[in-house]
Amino acid sequence: MATRRVVFRYPRHLIDAPVVSQIARIYNLEFNILRANITPQSEGLMVLGLEGSAEDLDKALTWVQQQGVGVQPLERDVVRNEERCTHCGACVTICPTEALHKKIATQEVCFDSDKCIACELCVPACPPRAMEVAF
Ligand code: SF4
Ligand code: SF4
The missing domain is CATH 3.30.70.20 (Alpha-Beta Plaits)
Structure with missing residues (x-):
C-alpha cells in the first residue's frame, strides 16, 4: 500500500462534483479529507490523504486531472x-x-x-x- 497527500483545486463549475468518492470507488482507495476550503475566487481547494496501491493512485490522480481538477502533491x-x-x-x-x-x-x-x-x-x-x- 502507498499513501499520498495531495491538494485538489476545483474550478468553480466542478466544486460540487463527487470526484473524491468516485476515485475511492473506481480505484479502490481509502481517503481522508484533511482540509477543504472555497477561496474568495470561488475556487475549491481540498487537501487529502489517499491510500491504495501505487498503480491505482497514479491512475486515480491522472483521472482526476482529466476531469479538469488540478492536482498538486503536498509533501511539506x-x-x-x-x-x-x-x-x-x-x-x-x-x-x-x-x-x-x-x-x-x-x-x-x-x-x-x-x-x-x-x-x-x-x-x-x-x-x-x-x-x-x-x-
Ligand atoms: S510578519 Fe510575516 S507572517 Fe507576520 S503578518 Fe507580516 S507577513 Fe504575515
Ligand atoms: S502556505 Fe501561506 S499563503 Fe498558502 S495557504 Fe498556507 S498560509 Fe496561506
Missing part, C-alpha cells in the same frame, strides 16, 4: 514562527484560503493552520521570514 507543511511575526499584514492579501487573516478589533494577524494548503505563497512575502516550510 507551512508553519509560522510566532516569535518572528510582527503582524505587519503583508501576507494577508496573498493567502488564497484566508488561513492568514487579520482580526479587525486588534489588527493582529492570525494563522489558521487548518485552512492552510501549503501553497508557500506567504513564505517569500513575509519580510521577517516568519512563515517557514516544515518537512
Whole structure:
C-alpha cells in the first residue's frame, strides 16, 4: 500500500462534483479529507490523504486531472514562527484560503493552520521570514 497527500483545486463549475468518492470507488482507495476550503475566487481547494496501491493512485490522480481538477502533491507543511511575526499584514492579501487573516478589533494577524494548503505563497512575502516550510 502507498499513501499520498495531495491538494485538489476545483474550478468553480466542478466544486460540487463527487470526484473524491468516485476515485475511492473506481480505484479502490481509502481517503481522508484533511482540509477543504472555497477561496474568495470561488475556487475549491481540498487537501487529502489517499491510500491504495501505487498503480491505482497514479491512475486515480491522472483521472482526476482529466476531469479538469488540478492536482498538486503536498509533501511539506507551512508553519509560522510566532516569535518572528510582527503582524505587519503583508501576507494577508496573498493567502488564497484566508488561513492568514487579520482580526479587525486588534489588527493582529492570525494563522489558521487548518485552512492552510501549503501553497508557500506567504513564505517569500513575509519580510521577517516568519512563515517557514516544515518537512
Ligand atoms: S507577513 Fe510575516 S510578519 Fe507580516 S503578518 Fe504575515 S507572517 Fe507576520
Ligand atoms: S502556505 Fe501561506 S499563503 Fe498558502 S495557504 Fe498556507 S498560509 Fe496561506
